[in-house]
Amino acid sequence: MSIRFDEIGKRLKAYRLGRGLPAEDVAESLGISRAAVYRIESGGVVKIETLERLAAVLETTVASLLGAGVEYYSSPVSYFERMRQIEEQSDQVVAHFPPLSYLLTSAAYSDFLRATLIEALPAHLADRDGAVAEIDAIIAILDERKATRKRRRLSVVNFVNVLEIERWLKLGIVGRFSLPPEEQARRRRAARHEVEHLIALIEAEPMGVQIGLIEETLPNITFQLFRSEERTLLGLSPYRLGGELPNVRSGIAMLTADEQPVRLYEQLSEDLWSRARKGGEAGAALRAVVERSGIALG
Numbered sequence: 001m002s003i004r005f006d007e008i009g010k011r012l013k014a015y016r017l018g019r020g021l022p023a024e025d026v027a028e029s030l031g032i033s034r035a036a037v038y039r040i041e042s043g044g045v046v047k048i049e050t051l052e053r054l055a056a057v058l059e060t061t062v063a064s065l066l067g068a069g070v071e072y073y074s075s076p077v078s079y080f081e082r083m084r085q086i087e088e089q090s091d092q093v094v095a096h097f098p099p100l101s102y103l104l105t106s107a108a109y110s111d112f113l114r115a116t117l118i119e120a121l122p123a124h125l126a127d128r129d130g131a132v133a134e135i136d137a138i139i140a141i142l143d144e145r146k147a148t149r150k151r152r153r154l155s156v157v158n159f160v161n162v163l164e165i166e167r168w169l170k171l172g173i174v175g176r177f178s179l180p181p182e183e184q185a186r187r188r189r190a191a192r193h194e195v196e197h198l199i200a201l202i203e204a205e206p207m208g209v210q211i212g213l214i215e216e217t218l219p220n221i222t223f224q225l226f227r228s229e230e231r232t233l234l235g236l237s238p239y240r241l242g243g244e245l246p247n248v249r250s251g252i253a254m255l256t257a258d259e260q261p262v263r264l265y266e267q268l269s270e271d272l273w274s275r276a277r278k279g280g281e282a283g284a285a286l287r288a289v290v291e292r293s294g295i296a297l298g
């Protein structure tokens with residue numbers, strides 16, 4: 001396997017951001033300059049001894065930095081940053097990320113998402129300021145991903161589950177259940193707005209966006225296939241941004257280009273697409289769900 005120093009640099013940056021470490025701190029731990037850290041992150045040649053020391057500082061392994069086999073991410077910041085990097089080089093993303101891919105949400109969604117992630121924080125949390133800073137880092141990366149999709153016209157295939165959408169409309173965009181009734185109603189209206197935004201996308205059929213509506217229970221774990229001419233990467237993640245209460249605090253996400261798991265998820269995607277409602281039929285089904293929700297406009 002040839003060593004891709006540019007890919008090593010990208011993984012290094014993702015792990016560093018996930019640890020919340022400035023480049024200066026990494027440089028000090030290794031006894032090198034900050035500029036040297038940035039050079040490595042930009043794809044500069046790096047010695048194996050330096051990789052071993054970097055892995056220790058970032059609490060990962062040399063194998064993960066090299067991308068040998070499977071990359072594991074215990075930090076959502078690291079995982080979402082790695083997704084952003086991969087999407088910069090991808091031709092198409094196939095996503096099951098309930099309730100819908102962030103790449104297809106409206107401009108108003110990020111403010112509601114930030115509120116839900118903050119209100120989902122445990123009341124006893126010691127470093128609340130640090131947790132909020134991590135949430136802001138996640139939102140910034142997500143928004144950068146969305147901007148990149150529009151700029152690059154990245155092709156997106158998104159599987160949307162009817163049951164997840166119904167639950168989302170029932171709960172609203174919330175991070176906990178104890179919201180005041182008027183705020184709960186506002187969050188349900190926000191969920192309706194996102195579903196209607198999704199319906200508009202389905203009906204408009206913009207170039208590069210394909211949405212398949214699934215009417216059966218799907219696995220809780222999210223998956224994404226990042227396709228490019230060179231290879232396909234599979235991402236599996238426990239992190240959730242909505243549909244039910246969000247989770248960006250616990251779990252291990254993974255990325256791999258190994259042939260067998262990629263092939264199995266390619267087969268799953270083909271099977272789901274063959275069974276999915278699409279186009280006007282999917283839009284009509286979602287409009288019926290919105291009407292059943294009883295959420296008043298306002």
